[in-house]
Amino acid sequence: MIKLASPDLQNQDIEAVLDVLKSGNLVQGENVEKLEKELANYLNVEHCIMVTNGTATLHLILHALGIGPGDEVILPAFSYIATANVIELVGATPIFVDIDINTFNINKNLIEEKISTKTKAVIVVHEFGLMADIHEIKKLCDFNNLFLIEDAACALGAKENELYAGTFGIAGSFSFHPRKAITSGEGGAISTNDSQLALKLKTLRNHGIGADTKNKIEFVLPGYNCRMTEIQAALLRSQLKRFDSILQRKIYIANKYLTGIQNPKLTLPIYNKNKVHSWQTFHLLLDKRLNQSQIINNLKEIGIGTNYGAQCIPEQVFYKKKYKHKSETEFPNSFIAYKQGLAIPLYEKLTNIQIDFIIYNLNKI
Numbered sequence: 001m002i003k004l005a006s007p008d009l010q011n012q013d014i015e016a017v018l019d020v021l022k023s024g025n026l027v028q029g030e031n032v033e034k035l036e037k038e039l040a041n042y043l044n045v046e047h048c049i050m051v052t053n054g055t056a057t058l059h060l061i062l063h064a065l066g067i068g069p070g071d072e073v074i075l076p077a078f079s080y081i082a083t084a085n086v087i088e089l090v091g092a093t094p095i096f097v098d099i100d101i102n103t104f105n106i107n108k109n110l111i112e113e114k115i116s117t118k119t120k121a122v123i124v125v126h127e128f129g130l131m132a133d134i135h136e137i138k139k140l141c142d143f144n145n146l147f148l149i150e151d152a153a154c155a156l157g158a159k160e161n162e163l164y165a166g167t168f169g170i171a172g173s174f175s176f177h178p179r180k181a182i183t184s185g186e187g188g189a190i191s192t193n194d195s196q197l198a199l200k201l202k203t204l205r206n207h208g209i210g211a212d213t214k215n216k217i218e219f220v221l222p223g224y225n226c227r228m229t230e231i232q233a234a235l236l237r238s239q240l241k242r243f244d245s246i247l248q249r250k251i252y253i254a255n256k257y258l259t260g261i262q263n264p265k266l267t268l269p270i271y272n273k274n275k276v277h278s279w280q281t282f283h284l285l286l287d288k289r290l291n292q293s294q295i296i297n298n299l300k301e302i303g304i305g306t307n308y309g310a311q312c313i314p315e316q317v318f319y320k321k322k323y324k325h326k327s328e329t330e331f332p333n334s335f336i337a338y339k340q341g342l343a344i345p346l347y348e349k350l351t352n353i354q355i356d357f358i359i360y361n362l363n364k365i
């Protein structure tokens with residue numbers, strides 16, 4: 001069976017974890033601190049703050065920015081559900097915007113009409129590892145005095161003209177779930193150039209212990225416990241060292257798919273060549289006469305793991321009950337991407353034989 005996703009942990013990664021276990025220092029320490037510097041260095045930002053996962057990152061950012069009841073936050077209707085859940089969890093209201101069906105990213109032209117006097121922030125998702133139209137959206141946010149938050153959970157290494165995803169807004173959010181390019185099981189990182197915000201995030205992550213009070217423990221805020229463990233940080237540091245080669249391998253596989261898959265019933269993803277796609281997911285669109293779950297089942301029977309790519313969030317039970325959106329007409333492209341999308345295997349250790357097998361079978365659909 002070729003799985004849809006599979007992390008590729010190597011011996012040196014496992015050794016790094018063993019070193020931590022032998023040291024006995026298990027929670028947020030030297031490895032976390034070093035990783036924060038290494039990741040900030042990679043992204044070319046002032047600060048990175050490691051936390052428990054890529055949902056806690058977004059939750060902490062919203063909390064730290066003071067977003068809460070009465071506030072509205074704009075986001076794409078098509079994303080992983082967590083992007084919307086965090087808005088609900090701080091008591092704010094998610095305002096959904098449809099996507100561009102070619103890129104699966106938020107349609108920048110539909111944002112302005114959703115801005116109201118209550119709007120506080122826009123969460124841009126770089127869906128599947130392709131950067132959204134960040135420059136235009138940043139302009140819009142600056143003009144309207146809105147926080148720009150980047151959900152770059154899928155987009156470590158994605159860039160446009162040498163600028164990395166997660167470095168444009170007030171804060172960026174990354175995930176290290178096993179579905180992502182490098183993993184610590186669970187894990188997340190926040191990137192920011194705002195020192196004030198970084199300090200607040202570090203304080204909130206650690207029970208509200210003032211992050212700037214050296215040698216003295218002062219509880220200056222009601223905080224969470226969102227600390228990363230040393231085990232997770234050591235795993236990530238080890239993988240970050242070879243991240244460029246992981247990304248190159250993923251780009252190589254994606255290019256094989258882009259040239260090899262030739263089937264009029266499948267629409268391949270499109271992207272502008274001035275962007276580096278991090279290919280967290282290779283996401284196709286099935287012809288509307290094909291049945292998504294049947295295709296997923298058929299492929300599973302011959303040993304290829306696939307799934308839909310992301311949710312049309314307003315269609316999910318909680319959101320449908322609360323907001324009663326008619327997604328099919330209000331967010332037609334998000335609805336199509338949800339119902340006709342197909343994510344296929346793409347990860348470092350896929351062999352060329354497996355890749356050819358996948359291409360061969362997709363062309364037979």
Ligand SMILES: *Cc1c(COP(=O)(O)O)cnc(C)c1O
Nearest residue numbers: 053054055080082153175176177
């Ligand atoms: C994976 C993902 C998340 C959630 O990250 P976790 O680490 O699993 O909490 C949030 N947003 C997007 C777009 C994701 O792909």
